[in-house]
Amino acid sequence: MGILERLSRLIRANLNDLIRRAEDPEKIIEQALEDMRAALREARMEVAEAMAELRKLEREQQSYAEQAAAWERKAAEALKAEREDLAREALKRKQQAQALAEGFAQQVAQQQALVNQLTTQLKALESKIQESEARKALLIARKKGVEAAETVRRFESKVDAHSAVEAFDEMERRIEAMEDKHKALAELDRNDIEKELERLDANRQVEEDLNRLKRELGLA
Incomplete structure (x- = not known):
């Protein structure tokens, strides 16, 4: 060997x-x-x-x-x-x-x-x-x-x-929902303000027309 x-x-x-x-x-x-x-x-x-x-x-x-x-x-x-x-x-x-x-x-x-x-x-x-x-x-x-x-x-x-990661994921979903709700409410508030301004503008035009008529009729 x-x-x-x-x-x-x-x-x-x-x-x-x-x-x-x-x-x-x-x-x-x-x-x-x-x-x-x-x-x-x-x-x-x-x-x-x-x-x-x-x-x-x-x-x-x-x-x-x-x-x-x-x-x-x-x-x-x-x-x-x-x-x-x-x-x-x-x-x-x-x-x-x-x-x-x-x-x-x-x-x-x-x-x-x-x-x-x-x-x-x-x-x-x-x-x-x-x-x-x-x-x-x-x-x-x-x-x-x-x-x-x-x-x-x-x-x-x-x-x-890990449960902590799951908790973070759940909190992220909740916060996203809160953000969506906030955006929706803000959008509604913005719409309400715009409508109010539109009403004010319409009322101002009515008053102007009223004063114009009064002047034309000699009632001013």
Whole structure:
């Protein structure tokens, strides 16, 4: 099981527990990021250990390769000294060292492949964390926007149903009715005054006509 798969299972377990408990979304997001950061730290340690093991295997392989070369030189020196027995023994030692060097070379290749795989997974995890941190701000902003809208909705709902608001509405209707009645009475009063003025004007014309007739008849 790779780093990402193993750590992903742990992260999912933690988050599923929070979701089952109906935790706040912001808390779940923060926990997810913290789990991913912890996983990243663990993954880096694992990659570092794998790289350290690779270096150790490389040193072992190099050491046995150098030993094989050294035994080769000793065999040549023994032959020059006409000591075939020593040359044969040196070559046997060379074969042993060479076999070990080849064995460690295979281990080095396998360990290198593992390091490459772990490094790729590590980079993928780092990219995922960067992406999640970028999305975090947007998700939290959306959450706060929903919370604000819900607060306004609840407030408006309470205000609309409040008896004080209903009382204000009723008083407004009554005052409007009073204003309408006042306007009607004022209109009637204005009409009465206009009629009175019209009567006065008519009476004045009658008096003028009466005085005119008296003058014409010499009765003035």
